[in-house]
Amino acid sequence: MANLYSTKALGRAWPPSTPTASPRTSSRGRFIPWDLNPPRQRPAAVEESWFQDLRLLRGRLTERLVLVLVLVFCAAFLIRNHEHLISPGTRAWVGTLHLSRLGGSLLPPWSRVHWSDYAYVSYATTPDYLCNSVMLAESLHRLGAKPDTLILYSSDLTTSSSPHPASARLIYQATALYGARTEPVSVLSASSSSSSSSTADTTWSASFTKLLAFNQTRYKRVLSLDSDATLLQPLDELFLLPPTAPVALPRAYWLNNTLCTSVLLASPSEADFARVRARVEKAAPQEVDTDVINALYGDGCLVVPHRPYLLLSGEMRAAGHEAYLGGGGGEWDAVKVLAEAKYVHFSDWPMPKPWMASSEGLRRELMPGCKGLGEGGCGDRDVWVGLYAEFRERRKRVCGPEFIMYEEEEKQLDNLPPLAQAMSGGQPIE
Template sequence: MRLISRRRLRFFLYVLIGFIMVTIITRGIVQFQLNKEIKYYKRFFKENKDSLEQMFNPLEIKQIPEEVIDSLYSETLSRASKTNKGINWDKFAYVNYVTDASYLCNTLIMFNKLKTEFQTKAKLVLLVTKDLIEDNATNKEKNILMLASIKNVDSEQVRIKYVDNIVKPKDYTPWNESLTKLRVFNETDFDRIIYMDNDAALTANLDELFFLPQYIKFAAPMTYWFISQNDLKEAYHELQHDDRITLNLNNYNKQTISRIKKGKMIYNHLPSLPSSLYLNSKNVAQEIISSTSSASPLFDFHTSKKASKIKFASNIMVIKPSKETFDKILYELLPRALTKKEMYDMDLINEELYNLKKIVYYQFSLFRKLKSEFIPEVMVLPFGRYGLLTGSLRNKNHYSMISNDILGYKRMDNDGNELLGLDKSVADAKYIHFSDYPIGKPWHYVSIKEFECVPDAETAEDLDQETKACNIWNSFYDTFIQARSICN
């Protein structure tokens, strides 16, 4: 009896080893063939991008520089003026959401600036949770008055929508209601929305973002604060090695803007996000196979569980709302997120909805089936203009990065010198997020004197730089503290 059991055990062991060997060999063959195919298409798009009008490169995630965004906007306005069709601004909206009454004041500041100072014609939408005005709400009357003030910015342009809060059960962190933000994906009354966290300073309107290429469903800046100087060096090296290209961003901008004026497709000419910042290996084929095999432990033994160095920030997003996307969030992704520890809005967006690694896999899979029918859906925004953190104004390691916010590329002058300068970079910033841990949000303080930046450096050169950084940092917070008088 024992002898039979041993024979059976040995038989099953041989079968298992055989299965694993076949899996390894099969994977190797598939990876070899896939690598050949990827190399072919990389060369194809590099050599033919000037003549391609209906075929998008599926092997890259594209970044769009601010100069190109401005050119698209300018061309759209010019076309609308020439054809006398105008722009239907009712189909565009800026959106905030509020679950905590202390954030209402900054929504009022933002909406008032957008309307009176920046003169946007887009709708201004606030999603506010119903519990702020219910009978048992703390400061109910004050909340109602603040909401009335927000509505009075412009009774036609401003819309206030009451929504149900999404709260993580048994979660007592400050982010336990952050999943409510995902309701912005359901704003299907609009063709495109610009979602903004309202703990930020807005220095100009962002209307140009409404006119990103129409096929883009989601665009956001990268979480640049996770990147080290070594990561950037690797990204520069990767682009130079793979494409033998200049890293001067101006060269891309000139060519792309020229194509915009001629009404040509620009996607393949945009700078690519360096894959070393979001893939675990240099082998794209291996990453794609790993993405397809994640459900099988036996077939996924080469897959690294290492997280990407960067991901999409969720404090500002350009979204093309759709019922299909929101249904996926509501019925498929949210139930998992609510039961998973430490999964909040940005985690769900990056792990489930717009995972950088999976985007390349899905793009290439669709392309292999559809070729010219494949259309990309995501794009990376420049974080210097749209996703800057106030904390970076005091971080020397971020200064050169702020100037070069298209990752892997550099802004250079005509002599090939890198264009740097904290003051100019910040002057170009339109949306700056209040983020200076352990300093709290500015509405928790009476005066900037309670937390102002004071330069502290040993050398005269460092002192000069720190003084400039502190002055810029203080001015942003001081501007908010003065602006909040409107909330009284």
């Protein structure tokens, strides 16, 4: 063995005259310092710092695991906090680009939205409006809306000396069947309205309760909706509008220079709620929630387009539709307008609300005539009648027979025009 070199550390031996084609390595991937042939010179590039960093990947198992964990942590941090790391203007631009290319949604394809930070909010101060709020919760649940649903109801509905027998059932139904959150509140009213005695005045003064949406600070944004309406499509994309103002809402397109609070997007905060409450306390006797919001935010809000987010039922009876169609003009077709609309608010004076009984003579007097396009030229009439009939059918199905006030009108549903029959035939409007 005199002609052999040996090493006890590795237990290997080889003749000194045997050339080695490449540096020998151990099982751990390290160069053996006693190799007879010197290693080949590496190019200068591989000696740079980035190459030395890459050698970590060839290191020990512990080093690899630490590197993987660091990468996973960084990826999770970026995914969770991308909304804060990317400017609102960039998010809005990307969302608008996605909308223009694919059509339909303002949601960026890479965005992961925490929908529990947002909520649809409605309020109820009477049993009839509690039924309406539960109907709205049913529609949001059926249509697959992603944010929470919150119903603010007057505590008197369940704690008064003679509560409505169905109030407790409706509150439980909203939670158990439709996943809504319910919260008893005190009615918010102006000090000057406390002496009002008429039912109409009481109903209008109670509308200030809607402004409790500004106090729901558990949410980043809330979308307050009037419940005397029919929701045709979810409004989830409104929650992702650029946060450039504390309030976003549409204009009352049938009026001049007035904002409409039927659809009100707010960013709740203690400061804004204190400001709103102070303005409510000094409201004039004839002022309502719309007056308060216009006074506080009329010059500094984000304006939501009324198409497709706000359509009045009375628009079907209007003589002209230039205000709704906008400056671009276009041809009025009630059937197509209903198909694009997402939210229809029942505002149709002197026609009463759809859950209230009305005389046959008044209905016939106010019913739109056969004009315009769609369904043989009677699209306005068919859509108008169908909206009322569908609301009544859904109210009976959701709230129960205790809330039916128009039994004599039920008998006339068989004589509805074809479109109205389809809308009221037990199937919700899709």
